[in-house]
Structures are given as C-alpha cells and as structure tokens.
Amino acid sequence: xxxxxxxxxxxxxxEVLFHMxxxxxxxxxxxxxxxxxxxxxxxxxxxxxxxxxxxxxxNSSGLTLIGxxxxxxxxxxxxxxxVRISGRDGVSSGEPRMALxxxxxxxxxxxxxxxxxxxxxxxxxxxxCLQNGIGHLEKLEASLPHAEVLAAVTTEGAxxxxxxxxxxxxxxxxxFGKAAPHGAENETGKGENVGMRPxxxxxxxxxxxxxxxFRSFLSNDMNNRIFQKxxxxxxxxxxxxxxxVRNGELxxxxxxxxxxxxxxxxxxxxxxxxxxxxxxxxxxxIMGVCRxxxxxxxxxxxxxxxxxxxxxxxxxxxxxxxxxxxxxxxxLNEALLxxxxxxLPDESGKRC
Ligand code: KPL
Numbered sequence: 001x002x003x004x005x006x007x008x009x010x011x012x013x014x015e016v017l018f019h020m021x022x023x024x025x026x027x028x029x030x031x032x033x034x035x036x037x038x039x040x041x042x043x044x045x046x047x048x049x050x051x052x053x054x055x056x057x058x059n060s061s062g063l064t065l066i067g068x069x070x071x072x073x074x075x076x077x078x079x080x081x082x083v084r085i086s087g088r089d090g091v092s093s094g095e096p097r098m099a100l101x102x103x104x105x106x107x108x109x110x111x112x113x114x115x116x117x118x119x120x121x122x123x124x125x126x127x128x129c130l131q132n133g134i135g136h137l138e139k140l141e142a143s144l145p146h147a148e149v150l151a152a153v154t155t156e157g158a159x160x161x162x163x164x165x166x167x168x169x170x171x172x173x174x175x176f177g178k179a180a181p182h183g184a185e186n187e188t189g190k191g192e193n194v195g196m197r198p199x200x201x202x203x204x205x206x207x208x209x210x211x212x213x214f215r216s217f218l219s220n221d222m223n224n225r226i227f228q229k230x231x232x233x234x235x236x237x238x239x240x241x242x243x244x245v246r247n248g249e250l251x252x253x254x255x256x257x258x259x260x261x262x263x264x265x266x267x268x269x270x271x272x273x274x275x276x277x278x279x280x281x282x283x284x285x286i287m288g289v290c291r292x293x294x295x296x297x298x299x300x301x302x303x304x305x306x307x308x309x310x311x312x313x314x315x316x317x318x319x320x321x322x323x324x325x326x327x328x329x330x331x332l333n334e335a336l337l338x339x340x341x342x343x344l345p346d347e348s349g350k351r352c
Contacts, residue, residue: 020096020097020204020208021045021097021098022043022044022045022099022100023046023097023098023099023119024046024099024100024102025100025101025102025112026049026050026103027047027048027049027050027051027055027163028103028104028160029158029159029166030130030154030156031047031100031102032047032065032158032160032165032166033156033158033166033168034100034102034212035047036063036064036065037065037168037212037213038208038209038212041208041213042211046078048119049078049163050107053163054163054164057163057164058078058163058164059078061164062164063078063164063165064161064166065165066161066165066166094122096122096126096201097119097120097125098125098201098204098205098208099116099119099120099127099128099147100127100128101129101130101131101140104131104132104299104303105131105132105133105136106308106309106310106313108136108139113139113140113144116143116144120144120146120147121146122146123146124146125146125147126148126150126205127148127149128150128151128152128176128205129149129152130153131311132229132230132233132237132311132314133230133233133311133314133317133318134226134318135314135317135321136314137149148201150202150222151177151178151179151222151225152174152175153174153175153176153226153228153229154172154174154175154214155172155174156168156171156172156173156174157169157170157171157172157296169296172215173215173216174214174215175217175219175222175225176205176217176219177218177222178222179222179223179226180223196218196219198218206218223275223276224276224277227271227274227275227276228278228279228282228285230319231268231282232286233300233311234263234316234333235263235267236250236286236289236290236298237298237299237300237311237315238312238315238336238337238339238340239256239259240297240298240300240301241298241300241301241310241312241343242336242339242340242343243256245301246294246295246296246301247289247290247295247296247298248291248295248296250290251287260286261283264282264283264286266330266333267319267333270322270323273326274322274326300312300340304343304344307344309344310343310344312340312341313337316330316334316337316340317333320333320334
C-alpha cells in the first residue's frame with residue numbers, strides 16, 4: 001500500500017522545508033547522487049565520506065552531477081566521517097538530524113555505528129537506510145536508541161565517476177518506511193509488515209526528497225519491497241559476479257538461465273515462507289530487471305572487479321539465515337555464498 005499525502009494541505013513554508021540540514025553518509029554512487037541533487041535543490045547537505053581524501057576532493061572541486069542536462073557544479077559543504085575517536089569532536093549538533101545512510105552493508109562497521117550514535121544522539125532524529133540485503137536494520141535499531149530507523153528501496157541508477165563526480169544513469173523511485181524485523185524475532189515469526197503513521201518528520205523528509213527531484217513515497221509495505229528487491233539481488237548479483245557478465249547477458253546462455261530459475265525458485269519459496277506476498281510474477285520481474293539494466297555491471301560484479309568486499313553476506317547469506325530460522329535449507333544460496341566469498345581472498349570465512 002502506498003501512503004501519499006497532499007502537499008497542498010500542509011501548512012509550511014519553503015523556509016521551514018529547507019531549514020534542516022541533511023546528512024548523507026557515504027560517498028559512493030548513490031550517496032553522491034543524493035548529495036548533489038539535494039544540494040542543487042537548495043538543501044543544506046553534509047556529505048560524510050569514509051576518507052579525508054574524498055572529503056578534501058569534494059571541498060576543493062565541488063561535487064559534479066552529470067545528468068541529461070550536462071555537468072553542473074553544486075555548492076556543497078562536506079565533511080568526512082572520522083576513522084579516529086578524536087575526529088568525532090563536534091559531530092553532534094544538539095538537534096534532531098535527518099540522515100540518509102547510503103554505504104554498502106559491509107561498511108556498517110562498529111566504528112560507523114558509533115559515529116551514527118553521536119550524529120543522531122538527539123531524540124527525533126531519523127535515518128533512512130538504502131542498503132541492499134537484510135540484517136542491517138535490526139543492528140542499527142539496537143544501536144541508535146534516539147533515532148528512528150527507516151528502511152528504503154530505490155531504483156535510482158547512478159555511476160560514480162570519481163570521488164567528486166557522479167552520473168545519474170537512470171531515474172527511478174524511492175520508497176521508505178518502517179520495516180518489521182526479518183525473521184523470527186517478531187511475534188508471528190513471519191517478518192510481517194508494520195503499519196506506519198506518517199508524522200511531520202516523515203512528511204518533511206518526503207518533501208525534501210521530492211523537491212530534489214527524487215520520486216519518493218512513504219510506504220507501510222516495506223517488508224514486501226525489501227523482499228522483492230532481495231529476490232532480484234539474490235538471483236542477479238551473485239551470478240553476474242561469478243560469470244563476469246553484465247545484467248543483460250546473464251539470461252542469454254541456457255545454462256545460466258537454468259541456474260537463475262533454480263535460484264529464483266529456492267529463494268522465492270523461502271521469502272514467501274517468511275511472509276513475502278509477491279506482487280505480480282516474480283520471475284518475469286527479474287527478467288524485466290535484466291532487460292531494463294542490460295548494460296549495467298551489477299553492484300556485486302563491480303565490487304569483485306574492484307577487489308572490494310561484496311554484499312553477498314547480507315543478500316544470499318541473508319536468505320541462508322532466513323532458511324535456518326524456518327528450520328529449512330537454502331543449498332543454492334549457500335553454495336553461491338561460499339563461491340562469491342572465494343572470489344575475494346579476504347572475504348572467505350567472514351560472517352556477520
Ligand atoms: O540492484 C542491483 C545491483 O546491481 O545491486 C541490480 C538491480 C541488479 C541492478 O544492477
């Protein structure tokens with residue numbers, strides 16, 4: 001179900017709308033895209049990057065957004081999120097903050113969580129989490145007592161050109177809202193959807209995102225959306241990484257197609273047993289994503305090519321853990337988890 005609001009009925013001014021600073025955490029493709037577009041819409045934005053180097057680059061060169069209308073330099077204030085305790089001084093502003101967490105799951109380290117705890121220490125803070133896979137929301141909720149942790153799924157496409165420029169490769173949508181814990185921790189053990197009553201902070205976030213050009217919606221159906229995206233990522237990401245092919249090439253070979261189908265069947269059955277209510281034909285949906293993103297290198301393949309940690313532990317590993325909670329098995333997901341871990345030497349043996 002979609003939760004919309006009628007902007008005309010809201011009693012607020014542009015001044016109120018843009019009064020709050022936004023914190024974009026992460027200087028990857030999605031982080032830079034959101035930061036640049038928010039800044040271009042007049043929003044005050046802090047970008048928190050992992051390295052001082054990237055923060056310095058953005059500070060000296062500005063952030064460049066490459067889109068249909070060509071390169072545009074945006075006026076943006078940046079800071080880097082600290083890697084040392086001393087660097088955290090002055091992080092908290094003493095007022096509620098609105099943050100977008102855009103880093104990959106592997107980057108949600110204890111250190112980053114400590115930083116977020118300080119940044120979002122004021123009650124009333126909200127953080128929207130844009131990660132693939134599952135497992136992070138529970139961890140963040142447990143560690144950020146003063147912040148409301150919201151889940152998000154986006155289909156925006158972005159490509160990071162370098163530390164201070166990003167290309168908007170495809171317009172999509174952004175859905176955000178409250179998600180129930182995935183797995184057996186909640187009362188029903190089904191990871192069911194939770195109802196969400198939108199309050200002023202949610203509406204403000206929504207307005208800011210829409211004003212920046214992101215087609216955004218509040219949702220009280222986040223678990224379904226997360227599972228839908230998880231299914232797509234669980235089938236496309238590991239196989240494109242292993243076969244080293246672009247998304248559109250994956251179904252072109254009959255043996256790969258057979259493997260995709262088998263992985264889809266195993267994964268969809270487990271997600272349904274965990275409470276997922278498919279909308280439309282899940283298999284056709286995956287084929288549609290392969291066609292729509294045919295020229296894309298999946299995020300997992302680009303991580304493997306760049307020698308970066310992948311999200312396998314939270315995508316196919318997440319499915320394996322769902323199966324364990326159901327007293328079931330996910331042999332294909334388990335096999336792919338092991339194989340993808342072997343593609344990077346330092347990933348073998350890691351478990352969250
Ligand atoms: O989300 C993606 C990813 O690469 O992580 C897909 C949908 C597979 C698009 O590339």
